[in-house]
Amino acid sequence: MSAEVAARRSSVFWVALFLIGMFGTGIGARVAGLSGVWTMIVMLPPMLLLIPMIRSVERSSAAQGCASPALQRYNRRALTWSFAYVAMLFLAITVNDRLHPQGPLLWAIAILPALPILYMVWSFHRYLVEETDEYLKMRNIGNALVGMGVVLAVATVWGFLESFGVVPHAPGWLVVPLWGFGLGAAQIWRMVRGA
Numbered sequence: 001m002s003a004e005v006a007a008r009r010s011s012v013f014w015v016a017l018f019l020i021g022m023f024g025t026g027i028g029a030r031v032a033g034l035s036g037v038w039t040m041i042v043m044l045p046p047m048l049l050l051i052p053m054i055r056s057v058e059r060s061s062a063a064q065g066c067a068s069p070a071l072q073r074y075n076r077r078a079l080t081w082s083f084a085y086v087a088m089l090f091l092a093i094t095v096n097d098r099l100h101p102q103g104p105l106l107w108a109i110a111i112l113p114a115l116p117i118l119y120m121v122w123s124f125h126r127y128l129v130e131e132t133d134e135y136l137k138m139r140n141i142g143n144a145l146v147g148m149g150v151v152l153a154v155a156t157v158w159g160f161l162e163s164f165g166v167v168p169h170a171p172g173w174l175v176v177p178l179w180g181f182g183l184g185a186a187q188i189w190r191m192v193r194g195a
Helices: 003-031 037-048 050-063 069-099 103-111 114-130 134-163 172-193
Strands: none
Touching: 003 037, 003 050, 003 172, 037 050, 037 069, 050 069, 050 172, 069 103, 069 114, 069 134, 114 134, 114 172, 134 172
């Protein structure tokens, strides 16, 4: 087995393990009736799977000749904002549940989890500025466009279903995880195809 195929299989393994861990833990927390802080606590261990997952994807990219210093910096930033998001969400939920803030403090607490998302948007822009390999830049823009397409399609269909009272209201913060799902699906598709 070539190093490229082995690296790709390793990446698929870690991506699958991360997804199973996150979704499995999330479903398990719901079934167990966990909420608030406890849900965040049980979600931390599967979040740690992001580290070996990112490393395996980087090894696979290097084996395919599709690695760059700009992409590695972006991956580090993505890890940072992912963990910062979890930390800020955990903090916001804890403060809200325990202190029941009002007024400007409540606004600040509510916005806290959004700050790492804004950093994520900046870090993707930064990646596109720093990337010198036009092929890699095009590939990652394509992945981001697939993510945006998923968001637009789901939001449009859900919005009309919601307008007609068929489905419940979906909170706006679901847009970013949905975009991430589309982005990740595009990356996995490329990895499996070897493209």
